[in-house]
Amino acid sequence: MRKIVSQRIGFSFLFLLLLITLLFLGTIIYFIAAKGVGAISWQFLTQSPKNAMTSGGVAPAIVGTFYLVLGAIVFSFPLGLASAIYLCEYSPKSYIINIIRISINNLAGVPSVVFGLFGLAVFVKFFGFGVSILSGALTLGIMVLPQIISASQEALLAVPQSYREASFALGATPWKTIKKAVIPPALPGILTGVILSVGRVAGETAPIIFTAATLYKRGYPNSIFSEVMALPYHIYGLMTEGTHPVQQKEIAYGCAFVLLILVLSVSFLAIVIRQRQRRKNG
Amino acid sequence: MAENIRIEVKDVNFYYGKKSALQNVSMDIKKNKITAIIGPSGCGKSTLIRLFNRMNELIPNTRLEGRINLDGKNIYSSKIDVVEVRRRIGMVFQKPNPFPKSIFENVAYGLRVNGIKERKYIAAKVEKSLKNAAIWEEVKDRLSDNALGLSGGQQQRLCIARALAVEPEVLLMDEPCSALDPTSTRKIEELILDLKKKYTIVIVTHNMQQAARIADYTAFFMLGDLIEYDVTDKIFTRPSKKVTEDYITGRFG
Amino acid sequence: MQRHFDQELKTLKEKLLKMAALTEGAIRLSIEALKNKDKELAKGVIKADSEIDKIELEIEEKSIELLATRQPVAIDLRFLTTGMKINSELERIADLAVNVCQRVFQIADQPLVKPLIDIPKLADLARQMVKETIDAFVNKDKALAKKVILSDSQADKLRNAVYYELVDDYIVKDGSCGPRAVPLILISRHLERICDHATYIAEDTIYMIDAKIVKHHPEKLKNNKENQQ
Numbered sequence: 001m002r003k004i005v006s007q008r009i010g011f012s013f014l015f016l017l018l019l020i021t022l023l024f025l026g027t028i029i030y031f032i033a034a035k036g037v038g039a040i041s042w043q044f045l046t047q048s049p050k051n052a053m054t055s056g057g058v059a060p061a062i063v064g065t066f067y068l069v070l071g072a073i074v075f076s077f078p079l080g081l082a083s084a085i086y087l088c089e090y091s092p093k094s095y096i097i098n099i100i101r102i103s104i105n106n107l108a109g110v111p112s113v114v115f116g117l118f119g120l121a122v123f124v125k126f127f128g129f130g131v132s133i134l135s136g137a138l139t140l141g142i143m144v145l146p147q148i149i150s151a152s153q154e155a156l157l158a159v160p161q162s163y164r165e166a167s168f169a170l171g172a173t174p175w176k177t178i179k180k181a182v183i184p185p186a187l188p189g190i191l192t193g194v195i196l197s198v199g200r201v202a203g204e205t206a207p208i209i210f211t212a213a214t215l216y217k218r219g220y221p222n223s224i225f226s227e228v229m230a231l232p233y234h235i236y237g238l239m240t241e242g243t244h245p246v247q248q249k250e251i252a253y254g255c256a257f258v259l260l261i262l263v264l265s266v267s268f269l270a271i272v273i274r275q276r277q278r279r280k281n282g
Numbered sequence: 283m284a285e286n287i288r289i290e291v292k293d294v295n296f297y298y299g300k301k302s303a304l305q306n307v308s309m310d311i312k313k314n315k316i317t318a319i320i321g322p323s324g325c326g327k328s329t330l331i332r333l334f335n336r337m338n339e340l341i342p343n344t345r346l347e348g349r350i351n352l353d354g355k356n357i358y359s360s361k362i363d364v365v366e367v368r369r370r371i372g373m374v375f376q377k378p379n380p381f382p383k384s385i386f387e388n389v390a391y392g393l394r395v396n397g398i399k400e401r402k403y404i405a406a407k408v409e410k411s412l413k414n415a416a417i418w419e420e421v422k423d424r425l426s427d428n429a430l431g432l433s434g435g436q437q438q439r440l441c442i443a444r445a446l447a448v449e450p451e452v453l454l455m456d457e458p459c460s461a462l463d464p465t466s467t468r469k470i471e472e473l474i475l476d477l478k479k480k481y482t483i484v485i486v487t488h489n490m491q492q493a494a495r496i497a498d499y500t501a502f503f504m505l506g507d508l509i510e511y512d513v514t515d516k517i518f519t520r521p522s523k524k525v526t527e528d529y530i531t532g533r534f535g
Numbered sequence: 536m537q538r539h540f541d542q543e544l545k546t547l548k549e550k551l552l553k554m555a556a557l558t559e560g561a562i563r564l565s566i567e568a569l570k571n572k573d574k575e576l577a578k579g580v581i582k583a584d585s586e587i588d589k590i591e592l593e594i595e596e597k598s599i600e601l602l603a604t605r606q607p608v609a610i611d612l613r614f615l616t617t618g619m620k621i622n623s624e625l626e627r628i629a630d631l632a633v634n635v636c637q638r639v640f641q642i643a644d645q646p647l648v649k650p651l652i653d654i655p656k657l658a659d660l661a662r663q664m665v666k667e668t669i670d671a672f673v674n675k676d677k678a679l680a681k682k683v684i685l686s687d688s689q690a691d692k693l694r695n696a697v698y699y700e701l702v703d704d705y706i707v708k709d710g711s712c713g714p715r716a717v718p719l720i721l722i723s724r725h726l727e728r729i730c731d732h733a734t735y736i737a738e739d740t741i742y743m744i745d746a747k748i749v750k751h752h753p754e755k756l757k758n759n760k761e762n763q764q
Contacts (some may be wrong), residue, residue: 162375166379166380166444167391167395169335169372169445170369170392171392171395172391180391181391185381519608519612520747530608
């Protein structure tokens with residue numbers, strides 16, 4: 001009897017903690033939605049800011065964020081996947097490879113503002129890309145690289161060894177085995193990792209402060225060397241600078257709401273993809 | 283080399299790191315016969331058959347001494363292409379391991395990775411292989427369904443079809459029925475007996491009755507040594523070694 | 536490793552020994568009945584045969600059960616199949632003892648056609664061969680089994696001696712003694728058959744020990760030293 005009672009208490013406690021977590025999450029969403037939804041309108045989503053950012057829309061920031069995300073992923077996805085494949089499938093299990101692995105994991109723990117400074121020093125100054133989409137995308141790309149590598153590694157390691165053996169036993173070369181027997185079942189896992197890093201890229205402010213973002217720009221970027229507006233930085237700008245704090249605040253919440261919806265829908269997409277693949281793989 | 287020998291094992295020693303897994307093993311595997319390899323766990327049975335298609339190379343830190351000849355040619359010679367060896371020696375594993383692809387694509391896999399693109403040829407070959415593996419009737423109407431939806435026994439026969447599609451000369455089976463129920467096991471055993479006409483079959487099994495039922499020759503291994511290798515009937519009625527007798531009668535250990 | 540199967544085999548072996556003891560007893564008593572023309576004793580032997588038949592069935596059923604459930608191989612398989620054969624051989628030996636007793640009734644009420652000389656010798660040989668063959672089986676004694684097999688020609692000789700003596704010296708000379716002589720010929724025939732069955736048991740015993748079939752291959756008996764381990 002005592003066992004059952006203590007078990008009940010244990011589970012109730014865990015459930016309580018879960019509720020607290022959900023409460024925070026709900027509060028954030030509710031808070032942002034309540035304050036931001038008022039600002040949302042067709043105009044808000046499709047027009048440029050007007051009247052010293054007190055009215056008009058945030059379309060350039062949405063577009064800018066989109067470009068940055070796209071650039072970062074185009075850069076980091078192939079690189080990350082290739083590294084993961086090498087580390088999992090080809091590399092001999094040696095001391096050096098272990099160090100590389102640990103380094104990659106540590107890279108994931110570096111604060112994002114450090115990546116920003118790195119981007120400033122390397123892409124903006126050294127390569128002379130200036131403050132631009134290119135510099136920002138590369139910086140963001142490097143920032144999420146560890147995340148993409150570990151997600152891909154995990155997905156690859158989760159592929160049963162038996163698939164590889166079956167493929168080799170049929171006379172497949174290592175590369176064909178990876179291409180046809182390992183990557184396909186690993187793909188949902190890899191894509192989930194990528195999509196979740198999209199969410200992270202979209203929301204980061206620090207790496208783009210010095211490398212890509214501008215507070216206000218008339219019109220849309222016309223090349224990868226243009227500086228851009230981006231949603232997170234726009235929020236930061238509206239809340240800390242400018243001359244009309246009250247009106248700006250409302251727009252900032254609108255931006256936050258848009259960003260939140262974007263990130264949530266990307267995560268949702270990740271879940272959908274994973275579920276579909278899981279069903280397909282039985 | 284005698285006409286009827288497909289695989290010759292000559293003075294083979296095999297090591298995982300410093301640990302010896304096989305010692306001085308020499309045996310001839312006869313063409314178009316079923317050879318069963320029995321012995322307690324860790325006796326080197328699986329290690330031996332995985333040497334036949336060079337699968338042990340996938341494990342780092344292993345070392346082989348001696349020769350293994352396929353039709354008189356050393357498969358470990360530097361002139362031999364390992365991919366070719368593996369194509370000629372098919373393998374079926376302990377747990378059915380179809381790819382998470384359609385039934386058709388599973389069987390076509392070996393053809394595709396070997397560079398065959400002609401669709402008609404592939405389709406014909408898939409059908410033939412499925413028929414040879416005695417599973418065609420069960421799957422012909424759902425070739426595009428995912429293979430993982432099949433039952434365990436069907437999956438294993440699919441894996442046999444997959445191995446047959448690349449036209450191997452030898453079929454290695456590593457405890458192919460250990461994960462199957464008795465009915466599926468019977469089906470696979472009947473299939474193996476049918477396949478003997480075209481293929482040389484080497485089967486590792488823990489099930490001694492199975493070895494007795496289907497094998498022409500039986501080899502008994504213990505702790506990496508080949509203890510006794512003879513016609514199956516002799517092994518099971520009058521083994522010449524006391525250890526063999528103790529093992530097959532269950533007195534062992 | 537101690538197996539439950541070993542216990543079951545042991546039980547079976549004990550049954551077989553009991554069967555052997557009863558059979559041996561039947562032979563002994565039938566010979567005594569013959570020598571003394573003792574009808575009561577003969578009746579007892581005939582009656583006791585049903586007990587032997589009963590045990591034979593038990594052994595057969597148990598053996599089949601073990602074959603089916605244990606699927607024995609190697610020495611276990613050889614022990615069981617040999618045991619089954621020995622079982623039926625013993626049963627036939629017991630039947631032959633009964634046959635001898637039945638002949639006793641035919642001759643009991645008349646004087647013997649001649650004094651018994653070779654028949655007691657043959658009877659003793661039969662008893663001895665049955666005893667020895669059982670010992671060989673129980674102790675896995677190949678040498679003894681071999682001895683039994685080689686004794687068989689002795690039995691043939693004795694039977695022939697009885698036959699020709701009775702036919703040539705009595706029946707041919709005086710046909711009227713046929714009804715008293717023929718049962719004696721038949722008795723010698725029964726006793727000789729007992730020796731044959733003892734020989735079969737010895738052959739099966741050698742198969743069990745060596746897995747070598749010596750039946751119909753007497754030459755194999757000779758070179759079996761090189762096969763010994």
